[in-house]
Amino acid sequence: MPPAQADTGLAALSDQLILFTVLLYVVAMFAYAIELAGARARRTAQKAKTPALATVGGDTAPPEAPEEPAGPARASDRLALVGKAAVWLTVAGWAANLGSVVTLGLATGRWPWGNMYEFVLAVCLTAVTGFLVMLLRHRVRYLGVFVMVPVVLGLGIAVRYLYVQAGPVVPALNSYWIAIHVSAAIIASGVFMVGGVAGILYLIRGRQDEKGLLSRLPSREDLDRVVQRTIVFAFPVWTFAVIAGALWADRAWGRYWGWDPKETWSFITWIVYAAYLHARATGGWGGKRAMLIQLVGFACLLFNLFGVNLFISGLHSYAGF
Amino acid sequence: MGIVGWARWAWRLLTSMRTALILLFLMALASIPGSLLPQRGIVPEDVVAFYKENPTLAEVFDRLWLFDVFAAPWFAAIYLLLFTSLTGCVLPRLRKHLAEIRRKPPAAPRNLNRLPHHGSYRTDVEGEQALAAAQTLLRKRRYRVVAGPGWVAAEKGYLRETGNLFFHFALLGLLFAIGAGALYGYRANVIVTEDEGFANTVAVYDKYTPGSLATEESLHPFSFQLDDFNATYVLQGDRRGQALDFVARLRVQDRPGAPERTFDLRVNEPLETGGAQVYLLGHGYAPTFRVVDGEGKVAFDGPVPFLPAEQATFTSEGVLKVPDAKPAQLGALGLFLPTTVPVGEGFGSAFPGMINPTVNLFAYHGDLGLRKGPQSVYQLDTDEMTLAAKTEKPLNVGETLTLPEGRGSITFTGVREWISLQIAYDPGRLPALIASSVAVLSLVLSLTVRRRRVWVRLSDGNLEVGGLLKTEGSADGFAGEFGDIVTSLRGVVQPVKE
Numbered sequence: 001m002p003p004a005q006a007d008t009g010l011a012a013l014s015d016q017l018i019l020f021t022v023l024l025y026v027v028a029m030f031a032y033a034i035e036l037a038g039a040r041a042r043r044t045a046q047k048a049k050t051p052a053l054a055t056v057g058g059d060t061a062p063p064e065a066p067e068e069p070a071g072p073a074r075a076s077d078r079l080a081l082v083g084k085a086a087v088w089l090t091v092a093g094w095a096a097n098l099g100s101v102v103t104l105g106l107a108t109g110r111w112p113w114g115n116m117y118e119f120v121l122a123v124c125l126t127a128v129t130g131f132l133v134m135l136l137r138h139r140v141r142y143l144g145v146f147v148m149v150p151v152v153l154g155l156g157i158a159v160r161y162l163y164v165q166a167g168p169v170v171p172a173l174n175s176y177w178i179a180i181h182v183s184a185a186i187i188a189s190g191v192f193m194v195g196g197v198a199g200i201l202y203l204i205r206g207r208q209d210e211k212g213l214l215s216r217l218p219s220r221e222d223l224d225r226v227v228q229r230t231i232v233f234a235f236p237v238w239t240f241a242v243i244a245g246a247l248w249a250d251r252a253w254g255r256y257w258g259w260d261p262k263e264t265w266s267f268i269t270w271i272v273y274a275a276y277l278h279a280r281a282t283g284g285w286g287g288k289r290a291m292l293i294q295l296v297g298f299a300c301l302l303f304n305l306f307g308v309n310l311f312i313s314g315l316h317s318y319a320g321f
Numbered sequence: 322m323g324i325v326g327w328a329r330w331a332w333r334l335l336t337s338m339r340t341a342l343i344l345l346f347l348m349a350l351a352s353i354p355g356s357l358l359p360q361r362g363i364v365p366e367d368v369v370a371f372y373k374e375n376p377t378l379a380e381v382f383d384r385l386w387l388f389d390v391f392a393a394p395w396f397a398a399i400y401l402l403l404f405t406s407l408t409g410c411v412l413p414r415l416r417k418h419l420a421e422i423r424r425k426p427p428a429a430p431r432n433l434n435r436l437p438h439h440g441s442y443r444t445d446v447e448g449e450q451a452l453a454a455a456q457t458l459l460r461k462r463r464y465r466v467v468a469g470p471g472w473v474a475a476e477k478g479y480l481r482e483t484g485n486l487f488f489h490f491a492l493l494g495l496l497f498a499i500g501a502g503a504l505y506g507y508r509a510n511v512i513v514t515e516d517e518g519f520a521n522t523v524a525v526y527d528k529y530t531p532g533s534l535a536t537e538e539s540l541h542p543f544s545f546q547l548d549d550f551n552a553t554y555v556l557q558g559d560r561r562g563q564a565l566d567f568v569a570r571l572r573v574q575d576r577p578g579a580p581e582r583t584f585d586l587r588v589n590e591p592l593e594t595g596g597a598q599v600y601l602l603g604h605g606y607a608p609t610f611r612v613v614d615g616e617g618k619v620a621f622d623g624p625v626p627f628l629p630a631e632q633a634t635f636t637s638e639g640v641l642k643v644p645d646a647k648p649a650q651l652g653a654l655g656l657f658l659p660t661t662v663p664v665g666e667g668f669g670s671a672f673p674g675m676i677n678p679t680v681n682l683f684a685y686h687g688d689l690g691l692r693k694g695p696q697s698v699y700q701l702d703t704d705e706m707t708l709a710a711k712t713e714k715p716l717n718v719g720e721t722l723t724l725p726e727g728r729g730s731i732t733f734t735g736v737r738e739w740i741s742l743q744i745a746y747d748p749g750r751l752p753a754l755i756a757s758s759v760a761v762l763s764l765v766l767s768l769t770v771r772r773r774r775v776w777v778r779l780s781d782g783n784l785e786v787g788g789l790l791k792t793e794g795s796a797d798g799f800a801g802e803f804g805d806i807v808t809s810l811r812g813v814v815q816p817v818k819e
Contacts, residue, residue: 282339
């Protein structure tokens, strides 16, 4: 049983760290935006990049030719610098975000996702983690601003409207299953969020040969690949989260599945994302249609996260409101 | 087209991916009303309330099964069609996959340099030796390898389809497990007061919902005694009154004649006995009363479970019925305050824990109306009763409300606590767990493993290597693996120094 009183010093530190996190993310968001706004149209540059034709002939050529087209070198250097600064700001913000979640856990002596406020903090942390991990392996810096917008919004709403003073949870939440079930849900939600953002961009982006501001967005193929990657990762995690939830429900409520509103909506979300994967695998439903399905799934996820707690009463109602 | 033709056409339509997609969407859509409208299986009291507020609408909804969405025939129709479609889709794929597993990788194409992944270099190693080295290397990488004249073919990643098939069969298994659990299991609710015992029989249940194939012999013959129940609350600060822990101390006998064991029942720690589980769902107060009737006899002596009306303060309401009282039956409406404090003119409860317990009573005499038929123990039918007396200020433990005209007295003798329990037996639990674990694991396989082929061909002292990714998606990962294969092949077969 965790202590009845939270450590006020640590709780205050957590509160300060989250404000710091928001600040860093906001600055990073602007830096990403500046880099993106200054970037040249990305049509030709992307088209040249055909799917990796491994030319491991006589001598090994570098896998990819440098992508930056020739141009006013100084300006693009400066932009790249801004972009790099944005990444480092994100890393700093991520560290503060992590620190906030950890201190919250230490202050309360339990897993720090016992209510909506704490849950949103953790989802934003994983969304940024997912983005940073993708950044390590792929060129997705252009996504930065679009990941930061919902993260900053989410944290803002959490701090302003969902804030609850650190403290113990009700006995129903007092189980090691919270570490398994809620963590999986948090990870899946965070990564689904990155996919959702890329999906919205995909729809905004329109055709390849567009002119104007939209042409600065990444190409549809790139966005499609980002979405595919995130869903392929997040879908099994979400499946696991739902099943772990069923296992917990079996211990806490005496049945593993009871069509509680939260259960129902997690099931709906699961089905819609499954439909996305099937649509991708079937000819004729790929592209825009699959993307729309993915976004419906994301909408269901968000409704499950907020709507179910706000509008419908159920067994998950202790989650914060 | 004859009947067979139509049937074949219908079967093909049903098992097409497009139909499966539409059915998936229908299933998602069909679940939505189940989350927005009150469901009889979950909150029957809300359905009753809905009926009271909108009788006409409720009638229509009920005819459409909207209060029992997940038991509705149209919901069943959707998932049965979906699972039929799934079976029809997966069975042919299973046959095909089994054949493919037994088949050898296809021979190398003539021109390997047309493949998306390709490498080539000169070698002066004896041709057969080079190919043998390539075979060993690919086998070491767990490829399935076959060799022909002047070529080696290798394939890997069969686990993708295996995982995919396992996943879909696991879903079928899950459906059967859930179905079996619903048919053969049972679920029951009961309230037990401290110092009382419980034996698992239908007679003592407050509510019993057996599966349609469950019999009374399915009940597990365990019993237990509730010695003590304890709730711990936050005492001060913002969260004053929030529950921290509930624990019920039981002495359990798993079957008649078995040795007794003690068990601490908690919210997340159900009691496992035989194949059944006992869960702690709720708790409340049961004030104890001694009622002396108009003839001076003790007509009632014991606890009366009160229902919490307010979770935050545990202000509880209950009804005392004394059918044995003479000359007239006695009854009382009671309001129990676990921590009594003055509130304005009257009194209220300030804390859910029991610090200063009192009870307010409205005592009636007359006819309880028990002959009219079954009635709720939490409601007093005052149609044929008259108010005899009420407490001026709340009674403390030990105090008595005396009824005028020698009709008797009611003494508040103490407080016990009760717990509400659910007893559940679901034989589909373990199969469902196994099926869903298989589903998750195989899902990971089917989403991460990629089917790929590698060929090596010898032509004019050139060793040509070609690679093909058979599954859609990013080729980045395979490009790396292919590069590794080519590099280590070069190391093994010692290229010409130029």
